[in-house]
Amino acid sequence: MTKIKPCVETTAIAHKALIAREARRVTSYDVALVAGVSQSAVSRCFQQGASVSEATLARVMKAAALLDYIPNAAARSLITRRSNIVAVLIASQANLHYPELLGELSQQIGARGKRVLLFTLPRETDVDRVLSEVWQYQVDGVIAAARLTADHIAEFERRQMPLVLFNRTVRERAVNTVTCDHREAGRMLVSRLAAAGHRRFGIIAGIEDSTVANERRRGACERLAELGLPPPVVVPGQSDYPSGAAGLRALISAMGAVPDAIICGSDVMAIGCLDCARHELGIDVPRQLSVAGFDAVEPSNWLSYNLTTLRQPMPKMAMAAAELLCAVIDRSDNAAATPDRRVFSAQFIEGATARLEPVFSAVAASSAGLSAPVAIM
Amino acid sequence: MTKIKPCVETTAIAHKALIAREARRVTSYDVALVAGVSQSAVSRCFQQGASVSEATLARVMKAAALLDYIPNAAARSLITRRSNIVAVLIASQANLHYPELLGELSQQIGARGKRVLLFTLPRETDVDRVLSEVWQYQVDGVIAAARLTADHIAEFERRQMPLVLFNRTVRERAVNTVTCDHREAGRMLVSRLAAAGHRRFGIIAGIEDSTVANERRRGACERLAELGLPPPVVVPGQSDYPSGAAGLRALISAMGAVPDAIICGSDVMAIGCLDCARHELGIDVPRQLSVAGFDAVEPSNWLSYNLTTLRQPMPKMAMAAAELLCAVIDRSDNAAATPDRRVFSAQFIEGATARLEPVFSAVAASSAGLSAPVAIM
């Protein structure tokens, strides 16, 4: 009488029915049972560079496939202390203005074997409430495109939570940041406009608590002063389309005339300003008035606008943020290294809404086109 | 001699130093030790509706605060089988076209105590690779704004994973879906244009594998046939700006003349078509040609365009998706109920790029303005 050894398929089907009856999940024990090995052998089969024999691996993988087994990330993270989840904090405002940002971040983080857990902030003041949620989820690190205070940063340090700020800075603390040099962008824009003969400048500012818009304005004002030009008239804006038109009217009324050039804190405002000037006030842009924006959003490139603007190299910045964060996570066992700051340059897009002198000097050309990362200590 | 009972603060500080020395995380045991209660008592303090005395709660919470204790969601999910994480699968294309979608979804899901784990698909064909990742993370459910096959759906059922399709459908299987009635939208658009006397129609189609664009085209063609009008000339497009211009030229060449009306599969193409007509071909829109799009993206509302289009009620649809998914999750212990399909109507935006007859009939007005959910069994 021969002893019949049941084949893996048969055992798997029977065992799977059992699991279904008990309403449990499929675990590595189940796979081990079906494959006829120990649970730890199964565990090793799902890890990189563990020592398993060819034969065992094959048996285990077959059993796993038959049972629809997938390792449980929650259980794994409990012991490895790695969830492979990265939190992205993003103010809804930024979300809408930079639709590419989230997509690029997700791709780049995904390419590094992690996933993005999304935390959107309806208002930038909701940070506290959201952060306490972040801690629960045991994320490996955080990319924050939102306004954090020095106290928040301190809590990240206390909890040893890797952090990268995106387009934000905190003066009081040393933090990893990825930014575009918005101040330099503001300076560059003024330089080009001034070189073409513009003298009376108006500025439509962005949302008040936005570091980005503030830096742009600061750079522009600074450069105007250096060039000995009169200070610009600044009117407030909300970074949206209606603010462009409202800002234009406000500037004309404050200055008693149409300015030579208007610098808008964002492309959407610039487009609002442009539409108002052309369609409502009958102002000839760029002959009577130059208009410029920031960000090079998709519509700025459309035929109806062809806006003079400055582009942030978003894909590169997203890649830098993912890279930086993952580097910090990987070495987070060791002592914390000194924070890294990666600064990118904006790229000047000439467009056709501003009168500009052609650029020949090597310095201006390179500073306008440069977008490689520059480390500033 | 009096026995000195050390106060909570002192114990906490000492114990915290110990934890730091051992490089461990703070656990509920640590809190229990400092608070002088059992670990289970601590656990109960962090649950809804568990029975704990006022005094214990206070002591525990104080100790927790001193130790910076936060419950570990990974450990919790291991036993509760709830991760409070929802996966959102989104094709990058859709991401860029509907920036509001992700923000709305995140808000709505957040309001229900869960968070969004983001899975972006560079190509719609990457679904398989991404799904196997989804299973690992033990998410509570999935909202998919990407193309799934019947086989994929089957795997969701096999794994008993709650699923809601967003703006997608799968003919072969019964699935929970939240959609906009794009076919009806296409019909509505043709009805209005035909009523204003347009007869020779051109269509610039969207990306070939997009259900949405196909449904829109189908509805338009269907309605044209019903009205006894000649079938439209259809040219392909990629749903982007350049496709609008290319499509316009292709239509003119195919028809041997400028058509009466062009229906574009998306607003961005409509805008590309419009810019080309006006700025490059000198065609008077809407006098010589009517142009219409779909989606009511932000720029469609700008002065330069004021596009005739149809809006999807995104916020309502996102809310419906979150609501539906969470309902399925909450009752997922019981037997699976019959799938739910929530269909919304697009809202007609008259704009100024198409010649239209004013609408007086109550039927037309209500069908054009309706955006409340309609359950279809």
Added chain:
DNA sequence: TTGTAGGCGTTATCAC
């Protein structure tokens, strides 16, 4: 290479 045993941090089930 393989199996045994202990632990990761929580919730659930019971007695008390």
Added chain:
DNA sequence: GTGATAACGCCTACAA
């Protein structure tokens, strides 16, 4: 109301 004890599903020495 409170505290012991057993899961949850996996990884990781360590011994074989």
